[in-house]
Amino acid sequence: MPEAMQTRILAAIRGIPRGKVSTYGDVARAAGHPGAARRVAWTLHRSVGLPWHRVLGAGGEIKLRGDSAIEQRLRLEAEGVAFRGRRVDMKDHRFQNRATRKPRRRKK
DNA sequence: GATATGACGTCAT
DNA sequence: CATGACGCCATAT
Numbered sequence: 001m002p003e004a005m006q007t008r009i010l011a012a013i014r015g016i017p018r019g020k021v022s023t024y025g026d027v028a029r030a031a032g033h034p035g036a037a038r039r040v041a042w043t044l045h046r047s048v049g050l051p052w053h054r055v056l057g058a059g060g061e062i063k064l065r066g067d068s069a070i071e072q073r074l075r076l077e078a079e080g081v082a083f084r085g086r087r088v089d090m091k092d093h094r095f096q097n098r099a100t101r102k103p104r105r106r107k108k
Numbered sequence: 109g110a111t112a113t114g115a116c117g118t119c120a121t
Numbered sequence: 122c123a124t125g126a127c128g129c130c131a132t133a134t
Contacts, residue, residue: 037116
């Protein structure tokens, strides 16, 4: 049911705290839909009133073009997010919780 | 139902 | 690091 999916994706996006960032893929996983990164991007484009600037592509790279990309970067820097070249320093600003954590297989 | 599109991701080269 | 191919999801026509 796409409805619930949409709701959970929105919730995941709204859950990103100020000064932190996430990625399309992580948001999708947090919503319980790994692989639906594209769906997340679509949602962000459609819906309004969301912290869209806190969502980046894998590796902390801005996937927008032109002015939008500039604006996103400025907004993030205004929140204290540090950039390393054209990417965000995910090591310090990546918002992750149990759900977004990548399942590492322990021992063998 | 087939095809195209989008603020994607991962892997191979 | 740059490209290309393929996979993935939901919509739009």
